[in-house]
Amino acid sequence: MDLLADGVIRAFRLIINLDPEVAEITLLSLRISGSATLLGLVIGIASGTAIALASFPGKRLLISVINTGMGLPPVVVGLFVSVMLWRSGPLGFIGMLYTPAAMIAAQTIIAVPIIAGITIAAMQNLPENLRLQILSLGASRPRTVWMLMLEARLPLLAGVMAGFGGAVSEVGASIMVGGNIRGYSRVLTTATVMETGKGNFELAIALGIILLILAFIVTAVLTLVQQRGGRR
Amino acid sequence: MINRAVFCMLISVFIVQGFIQASSVRVHAETTDVILATTTSTQDTGLLDELLPVFQKKTGFRIKTIAVGSGQAMAMGKKGEADVLLVHSPEDELKFMKEGYGKTRRLVMHNNFIISGPPEDPAGIAKSANAAGAFKRIAGSGSLFISRGDNSGTHAREKALWKKCGINPEGGKWYQQTGLGMGQTLSVAAEKKGYCLTDMATFLSMKDRLGVKAFMEGDGSLLNIYHVIELDSSRFPKINSRGGKSFADFIVSPAAQKIINNFGRARFGHPLYYPDAGKTEKSIGR
Structure with missing residues (x-):
């Protein structure tokens, strides 16, 4: 128990003193996972909406695949992205392995199915005749889709939060494609694993607490946006 | 808005x-x-x-x-x-x-490898003349041994030592593999009161917290x-x-x-x- 208490104290000391290395790691976590969420949001909501509103053969199968993807194991994503980005791999010529950009790519792959899956459920949950009603009022197609999205904004934002949660908490893929390089691709999760390996449990706990705080702040901001929009 | x-x-x-x-x-x-x-x-x-x-x-x-x-x-x-x-x-x-x-x-x-183990030394390896002798005592007494099991340099050295004393530890109930890094493996060994082969540097940086003891320090065969x-x-x-x-x-x-x-x-x-x-x-x- 002492260790936990020490970890908590250490965490707050690191935060209050604005330890430059920890601050840098935290900012990088936010940037990488934020970028991945932003990309995931665009791809996930667009594809999710399209799938939910269109009808085509194999739709149920595709939705099942996406729903399975919501639980995509990060290490599998990491392995896949690594193999693709190896110098000897098909995308090796871009030289992207062991960069923050590779981490963004991996985390985007993790976030997209989560956001797309929740988007599909949210859009399908809208009343069937709402779409007809909007159309009959003379709205164009893009306008209709936009209004449906606005109608589903609560669950959509929940999807974005889940996507961010999946990205920021993931460690397996980040270590594999980012390499946990100091001052370059070291983020909160990979640093926590490393410090645990070194036996610096106190610092590892502190980093874990900072990660929780970061996730809380981002989610709180998104929730604020969500609830405000919800009341209207 | x-x-x-x-x-x-x-x-x-x-x-x-x-x-x-x-x-x-x-x-x-x-x-x-x-x-x-x-x-x-x-x-x-x-x-x-x-x-x-x-x-x-x-x-x-x-x-x-x-x-x-x-x-x-x-x-x-x-x-x-x-x-x-x-x-x-x-x-x-x-x-x-x-x-x-x-x-x-x-x-x-x-630097040197050492064998880390519980201070009580249940296998009595402190009495052995060298690392191979210590490994024999651990296997002979069926004391718990925690291996890296990850093809690292330390793991390669450990396998060579088992070979040297003619023991195949795989499958023994007393022989467990973590597949983790040195620090984590050392922690597991300490928690379970088992022995493990470790490099000196990692051992030194963790020993106080873990309450483990070094054996076979300065054994020339453990370079x-x-x-x-x-x-x-x-x-x-x-x-x-x-x-x-x-x-x-x-x-x-x-x-x-x-x-x-x-x-x-x-x-x-x-x-x-x-x-x-x-x-x-x-x-x-x-």
Whole structure:
């Protein structure tokens, strides 16, 4: 128990003193996972909406695949992205392995199915005749889709939060494609694993607490946006 | 509504800026980045944190350290996924060189492996004359032994020791493998009151917290030797051979050897690594 208490104290000391290395790691976590969420949001909501509103053969199968993807194991994503980005791999010529950009790519792959899956459920949950009603009022197609999205904004934002949660908490893929390089691709999760390996449990706990705080702040901001929009 | 839009825009700008920064670093990276595949111990003890800034300042190359086991580091080398290796698994290294993957292989430093175990010493290994004898006692008494099981340099050495005493530990109930790094394996062994083979540096940095005892200190058969290997660029045209050579030259240079010699003295009272540049394995007692 002492260790936990020490970890908590250490965490707050690191935060209050604005330890430059920890601050840098935290900012990088936010940037990488934020970028991945932003990309995931665009791809996930667009594809999710399209799938939910269109009808085509194999739709149920595709939705099942996406729903399975919501639980995509990060290490599998990491392995896949690594193999693709190896110098000897098909995308090796871009030289992207062991960069923050590779981490963004991996985390985007993790976030997209989560956001797309929740988007599909949210859009399908809208009343069937709402779409007809909007159309009959003379709205164009893009306008209709936009209004449906606005109608589903609560669950959509929940999807974005889940996507961010999946990205920021993931460690397996980040270590594999980012390499946990100091001052370059070291983020909160990979640093926590490393410090645990070194036996610096106190610092590892502190980093874990900072990660929780970061996730809380981002989610709180998104929730604020969500609830405000919800009341209207 | 406007507030929210401005806020969202600010957030987006912040993130996109990070995104651009990440990708611009990449373009700039092509020529100056050097991928160093090395063992977890050199990173976990903090040695690289002392060496790399000096190297980077001196040469302008940026080292990307990928800390894995020696086995995995050499596997990366065999595919040309690294530019230079710092490893401690001599037999495998010789094979690696023989197969023509490396260009040069130079001695960098050494320290010792030890056997870590519970202070009560249930297998009575304190009485044995050397490491092989200790391993025999552990197996004979069926005391718990925790293995890395990850093809790291430490694991390779452990397997060689079992072979030396003619014991096949696999499948024994007393023999368990973690598949984790040194620090974590040491923690597991301490928690379960088992023995394990560890490098001295990792042991020293964790022993106080774990309440474990070192056995077989100063056993000449437990030398832990690190070499730096440059990869053969004729085999892998994509590797940064200039950067790899630059790092290999640096780590055996007097400046780096001095850092290695002084490293850990302040914290542990004696060095964690002994610099060996220019020496032969024979001359340090192997």
